[in-house]
Amino acid sequence: MTITRRGIVGVAAAAGVASALPGPWIRRASAAETIKIGSPSNLTGSQSSIDQPQVNGTKLKLKEINDAGGVLGRQLELVVYDCKSDPTVTATVASQLINQDKVVAGLGLNDSDYVLAAGPIFQKAGVAFVTPGATSPKLPEQIGDTTFLACFGDNVQAAADAEFVLSKLKAKNIYLLRDNGSEYTVLLAKYFEAALVNGGGKIVLRDDYKSGDRSFTAQITKLKAMSPKPEVLFISAQPDDVGLVVKQMRQAGVTQPIVGGDGYDTPLLVQVGGKGANNVYFSTHAYMAEDSTAPVKKFFGGYKKAYGTVPENAFAALGYDGMGLIADAITRAGSADPAKIRDALAASNGYPGVTGSISFRPGIRVPDKTVTIIGVKSGKLSLAGEIKPSWVATP
């Protein structure tokens, strides 16, 4: 092949274009012997208040494992890319992780809409994908046998919420407000209603808003015009909206207790909600405080030492547990082959996580975990209950 000037220019141009292509800005140099775990994460955007702590927790566990010698004599490497809270970008990132980085497992994304974007790509490649915090129990059936949840399903947390409302708050007439723009909030509301009705309660008024709305006054006025008034409000909301909804409710003089799901587990609830966040209860995966269980206390201390701040919410602990679960599966599989890792994950039994024990019943890829209920009083969070619901709606 003759080397022509045009040829050189062409090669140089191609190299220039290739190096100028926008690449992820978090990328570790890969060493020869590391086991790569892919981590698509919404480090920026509306999901960041949940994903960022989760990634921190994951990295903390990764460091602990690597410092203790790694897995199967090899170091673990986390390949993190920012999905910008955009499902389209998430799908692109998933493809990149599979095709270019050739990861042997995936861990990340805490909202069902994003897992639905990345999951099928991992499924097609036969690579296991563990979501630390996306709670739709339909995900494993919707996507395939490589999708695992490290957290309880929405049907479980909604059932726990319903039990809490009926027995602890002693309320039967409930107002249901939901965000009709995302899978998580719609499913949560559906499962809550099923469990509530099963327990003898009743939805006296239901209403919708769309994520991104900044004014809920129309719905709130409708609620206030109700007579007789509902005893408790169940508001199924995303982390970006909870603070505002709660604040506007209280500003309009609505004083009833407000109950929600793990979307409320964000610092934004108290930051944006302010005084309005009082008398609010929500279900989540663990109670992140210094006076919690022993494993949480240890995690708490480790997180504070590594990041200089207390864990922002339970998703930090879920990220920690997700990483531990995958490492445990790789050890049991005895190899870094994606198919073997998937099988070992499916056989997980009693993995001791900070957020509870993780086991998968045969063929089921959603673990049975206890639900933690947290209450807000005077701007502070406190443990309001730990519930393992007796009746759970089928997904």
Place this chain on the structure above:
Amino acid sequence: MSPGLYIAQQIINGVSLGSLYALVAIGLSLVFGILRMTNFAHGDMMMVGAFAALTIGAAGVPFEWSLLGGIAIGALTGVIVERVAYRPVRGAADVTLLLTSLAVTYILENLGILLFTSSPHDFPIPEWLDSSYEFSDGQITFTQVNVLTVVLTGISLSLLGWFVTRTDMGLGMRAAAEDMQAANLVGLDVNKLIVIAFALASGFAGLAGVLWAAQAGVVEPSMGFTPLLKAFVAAIIGGFGSIAGALLGGYLLGALEVFIVAFLPSELSPYRDALVFSLLIAFLLFRPNGLLRTSREVKL
């Protein structure tokens, strides 16, 4: 709650929402009126104003001054963007201007992400602004922010009205909007008038941004997108290019959004946006130029 009070409260809700939409729509119409250009970056001027107010306020400045700061910096950003991005392509095809404004949108948003990260930031408001009013035993409520929004909308509109009817510059702006070539011919400094129009429009956007942030309690770099969309709808309903039209359109849109939730059965609430836009389409079938604009003849 008696039907009368219920309707009164929902009207209050609609007026508060409508004021915000009107503020954003007016800026859009101002720019379109003069330059025949759809300024997609308008939503990001809101974002700039809000973040400016946030930063100034974080330095300890009282809210009133950070509000003015937000308006001023919004206006300044508009002027800079006009000079740097729009003036060089003035006179080019409409598509070029559109794409340029899209580019400005991306640049501003990503600048915001670089400087402030794309997570939502808490937007603190002072004590006096954080209160709410109650009437009729708590059945009618609205917040101080709502009051401030309506009051500031009124004041800024009166100032704008005075400006475009009583000052030479304002009259010049209207002349340029009607026929830029003729305005040039009679000796008006069209460049300066366009700069003033942009400053005004972006100042309005900055004000809207701060009020929107005060209402929402959070700011984030992508906050301008939804208001921009609503402002478009509002401006089109009222007649694109007409300031009075933008005002009318804003209030109509706010009222529509509230009333659909308030007076239709709850089962229809999920379809609120679909209903609003269906009405919009139906409306445009009969009056394509909006409420306050009639068809114009164009000499070929």
